[in-house]
Every structure is written in C-alpha cells, then in structure tokens.
Amino acid sequence: MRAKIALEYYVLDVFSNTSYKGNPLSVVFTDGNLELEVYQNIAKEFGYSETSFVYYSAEQKALNVRSFTPIGFEIDGAGHNLLGAVCGALLKKIPIFEEQEEHNRFVIMKNAPIPITVKFDPETHYPIVQMHQKSAVIKQQIPTYKIAIALGLKIKDLEIDMLVPTVVETEVAHTMVPLRNSKLLNECTPDSKLLIEISKEYQFEGFYCFSISDPSEDHIVEARFFNPIIGIEEDPATGTAAGPLIGFLTKNRYAAPNKEYKILQGVKLNQASVIEVMERKNDILVGGSSVITMRGELYI
Helix, strand or coil: CCCCCEEEEEEEEECCCCCCCCEEEEEEECCCCCCHHHHHHHHHHHCCCCEEEEEEECCCCEEEEEEECCCCCEECCCCHHHHHHHHHHHHCCCCCCCCCCCCCCEEEECCEEEEEEEEECCCCCCEEEEEEECCCEEEEECCHHHHHHHHCCCHHHHCECCECCEEEECCCEEEEEECCCHHHHHHCCCCHHHHHHHHHHHCCCCEEEEEECCCCCCCCEEEEEEEHHHCEEEECCCHHHHHHHHHHHHHCCCCCCCCCEEEEECCCCCCCEEEEEEECCCCEEEEEEEEEEEEEEEEC
C-alpha cells in the first residue's frame, strides 16, 4: 500500500474581509498537475461551489490555477475561484510575481493568461486583487416570460425601463436578469430544471438576477446568481457575472465608464459579498479581497 501524499489547503471567504461571509473557496496547494479524478474527488469532498488548485509554474513564470465544481465540471474565467486562488497564494507568501514585470502581472488558467493587478489594504494588509476581464459582448435577448416562469415571478416583475433579460459575456456567458426591486429579488424561488433547459436552449451558463439600488446605497445593484447547469444552485459572489453586468449597465447608461461601482450579492444566503467593478476602454476590472477562514491538510 503506497504512502498517502499530504496537500495543504486554505478555505478563504472571497469578496469579503470577514470570515463566514462572502463566497467560501477551498484553495489546494499542489506541486503540479494532478489526475483529473483527483481534482474531481477533492472538489466533491469540499462541496463548495468551486475548489481551486494552484502551483507556481517555473516554466510559465506564473501561478497556475485550475478550478472544479462538486460535480466535476472544470471552469475557467476570472471569478471568485481565481481571485481567491491568487489571494491564497499571496497570503501563503508564494512569490508569484517574482519573475514578472510590475505592469504585466498575470496568472494562468486553463493555459490562458489572465491579467491581474494587486495592491494591499493599508490596515488589514490583505491583498486586494483586480482581475482584468475582456470587454463585455452583448449577445441575444431571452424571452422574459420564460425566465419569469422559471423564477416563479410575473413578466412585469422583470421589467426595468428598457432593460430585458440579455446574455452578456466577458470570460463566460451569463444572462443578466433585471428585477423591479430587491424584495422580488430575494423572494423569487427558481426552478432549477427550467433554468437548465433555458441555459441549454440559448447556450449560456448562469442567471445573474439584479435590482437597481437606491442612489443613497453604496452599491449600484443587489444581485443573486443561479447556475444549476454546472451544479451551483445559488452562489454568494460571482465575479464572472459581475463583469458582464457592469458592462451591460454601462452600455445601457445605468453606469458610467471609468468609474468604480460595488455589487452586493449573497444577502439571501446570509453571506453578504461586495464585488468591485469598473468598465474601461479595453477591459473590465472585477476585484475584491479575501480572508483565510480555515487551513489544513488533505490526503491523496
């Protein structure tokens, strides 16, 4: 019987400075790539919406990140899975930028470089990571009645001026779903089977439901995210959807370019998360910080 190999892991709460808020992410530190089944088994064991596996690649001169859902689906895109992985590596004092130029920092995910910017909070000293997503691409609109039925709402509940449910993509394609107010947002009860059928029919992943906040609030919208097609019933913070949303809002003049906004998510789950977003000329910034809540060893 061969000896088991121990791997260190952190559990971080992402898009939060407070433990047990934000979006929990397990980050497993490896010495290189593992077998696919090992990734899948570990992600299933943790049971979080995503588990990230990281190691520093001397060949790529960058942090290498792979992320899996509990049902074994490997994801890409610059979301909480990537932000938490970078924060975890920095908090572990891995010199992930040692061989990179200061103005050209990046990590590798599924063999593709994703640009990032990092600064540190002057009080907590936690890293604040901004991921550079691609500019938003507005795709097709989805019939309002289909999503209304799937959310247990009426068609009129999904009407905000001229906004209608629309597929938008930066790294990953999600549908932006406008709701009239936060009460409707937090009371809706999605039918996962119907959501999956819509996702398959129109070829996108998740549903980012949002309501426009009062100008007195410090966040531009409150949001909820459902992505049952990859095994996520509801996510408390979703970077891959926050980027497309600020692009969608900016193109519809609900937000201005080159201005930072905050998106509040996870309230319904009692895991309030704050995602910082900004649309720029050639990219969209999605950022925030993370805090280590647990650490330990696992065995393979």
